[in-house]
Amino acid sequence: MIAPHAPFDPVLLAVAGLLAALSAFAALRAAHAVGRARGWRRPSWALAAGVALAAGVWSMHLLDVVGHYLPVPAGNDASVALLTVFLWAPPAAAALLVLGRRPAAAGGALGAAVALMHFTALLELPFAAGPRFGPWLAVLALAAAVAGG
Secondary structure, three states: OOOOOOOEOHHHHHHHHHHHHHHHHHHHHHHHHHHHOOOOHHHHHHHHHHHHHHHHHHHHHHHHHHHEOOOOOOOOOHHHHHHHHHHHHHHHHHHHHHOOOOHHHHHHHHHHHHHHHHHHHHHOOOOOOOOOOOHHHHHHHHHHHHHHO
């Protein structure tokens, strides 16, 4: 079965891409500072990079959802949206802290953070049917995210 085409607002989608690029730049600059920082500044820079990544990914997804004209009512719950950012930032910061010493562990932590963010973000979309998570499919998605991280 082929999904129906959803018309979109090209300006909002372009802004979403621009936001993603800007947040990635900010996160990379902060991540560079992680490597040079010592003491309490090191985790502070890592958390700043994690917040930049989380806020950028969340903003991009929000604008993507808002920019598509879906045939069903959809909205956003601000409290769940903020929860996704706060859930994603610490694992991203932890990944940046261990990146130089254990890149595979960093990638796995970042992949798990992305999966967590996506599953939580699904909860903020109040579709009439609501999201359903099959346990095996959820485990498979988490494993793919960790392996691809």
